[in-house]
Structures are given as structure tokens and as C-alpha cells.
Amino acid sequence: MSDVLDNIGFELAVTIGAFFAGWVIMLVVRALLARWSNRVQERYRTSDDFEAREQGQRLVTITGVIKLLISIVVWAIVILTVMAAWGIPMGPLVTVTATLGVAIGFGAQDFVKDMIGGFFVLVEDQYAVDDVVLLAGVSGTVEAITLRTTVLRDLDGNRHHVPNGQVRVSTNLTSGFSRVVVDIPVSYDTDLDLAIEVVADEAAEMATSHEWASSFLEPPALLGVNRLGDSGIDIRVVLTTVTEDRWSAKRAFLKRIKQRLDREGIEIPFQYINVVAKPSSPAQGDESG
Secondary structure, three states: HHHHHHHHHHHHHHHHHHHHHHHHHHHHHHHHHHHHHHHHHHHOOOOOOHHHHHHHHHHHHHHHHHHHHHHHHHHHHHHHHHHHHOOOHHHHHHHHHHHHHHHHHHHHHHHHHHHHHHHHHHHOOOOOOEEEEEOOOOEEEEEEEOOEEEEEEEOOEEEEEEEEEHHOOOEEEEOOOEEEEEEEOOOOOOHHHHHHHHHHHHHHHHHHHOOHHHHHHOOOOOEEEEEEEOOOOEEEEEEEEHHHHHHHHHHHHHHHHHHHHHHHOOOOOOOOOOOOOEEEOOOOOOOOO
């Protein structure tokens, strides 16, 4: 046993040392990346500046991918170092690996497509963690992005794993800014000039209010009459807000405009059906002689 240990002592020491070094390096890398991620969250994601928050989202997303790539590189170096220490020839291994790679490539085209798609998602910054997106017919908040999949959480709490290779069109609903398009219906007998003035005034009042002033990026735009419907006329207004307040601002405005229209006596139309009863014919009496 001592002779065997003398013969393989160097190789064994290199093997143990390589795996130990790889383990230590990964511990250090994970600690540094975790510290960096915490600093990013404190500095950017809690900032009042919208662009700073978006930058923080991108940095958090890229940090996770960097950790994965470093892990692959470190353990690949460890394995190659151990093989060199034990004198395992690289040539046959490279040949076998290349052959297996080609064979696996034909059988795993979707996997390769997913990886390439994930790479371009990150490089082109199509979306980041915490963005609300529409991918492959699924809408939700981005919880995680890897080279293979994007994880979404929808409003019902369902978690969707969308392969990046299946995404033909990615729609980012919270990139840069958000626009809320609201159509307010009024009845046909309404004074349109008055209704338009009321809608414009209520939108401007909300945008300048203490509660919502920080959510609006520009004054509301009143586009005027948008449609002549079956039961009413639609007046369209557009609200430009920060991304995270898109839906809350819409809900608040709908509530405010409903209350304002009620105070102004402007009717919001609704569909109704007139039922006309056909009068019954008088009962026929017995025929007289």
C-alpha cells in the first residue's frame, strides 16, 4: 500500500488540491456576488429614480448568469487539471467529446435553441427581473432568467417556465414607461363638450395630486371622441406613468372618473333590452245563431 501511495501520491495530492481549490474559489465567488447583489438592491432597486431601478434589475439578472458561467469555467479547469495530473491523454477525450457533442446536438436542438435565445435576451436587455412581460402567450412578472428558461409569475400566483427558444416575440409591458389607455363611455344625449372638459379636468387633477404626482411622467393626454358605439360614445384619455404604477393608476382613475361623472350628472350608458309584449286577442265567445 505504501508503494502504491508513493507512486500515486503526487496525482492524489493534485486531485485533492484541485477540487479543494475549486470549492474555495466558488465559495469566494458566491460570497462576492451575493454581497454585490445586496449592494445593488440597496443602491438601485430602492431608489426613487426609475432609470436607477431599471439598471438595478439588469445588474441583478446578469449577476445570476455570471455566477453560472464562473461555476462552469472553474469546474472545467479542475477536471482538466486532474486529468493532466493522472496522465489521461486529451486527444481521444476531445475526439470522443466532439463526437458526442455532434450526436447530442442533433437530439438536443431545442436545448441549444433555448440557450442561444437566453444569451440574446441578456445581451440585448430585452427584459429583466421584476419586469412584467408577455412571452409565448404567457404574461407575468419575471422572477428569474437563465440561459435556458425565463420564469414568470402571473397574477393568480401560477409559476410558468418559458423556454427561451420558444419566444418569437417578447413584449415588455414595463420598459422605460407605461401608457394607460382609458375609454370613458357617455350616453348619446350627453353634452360632449362638457363631458370632454370633465374628463380632462379629472385626469389633470389626479396627475397633480399629492398621492399620484410622482407616478405620472407627463400630463394626461385627452384624445377626444374615439368611438361611436351601440349604446354610447367613448372618450379616450392616455395616462403616461412609471411602470410599477401602471395598473394601480388605471384603477384609481376609473374610480375617480366614475365618481366625478356621477357628481356632474353625466350618464354612463349600459346596454338594455326593450321587451314589447304583444297584446293578447280577446277571447272569442260562442257564436250566436
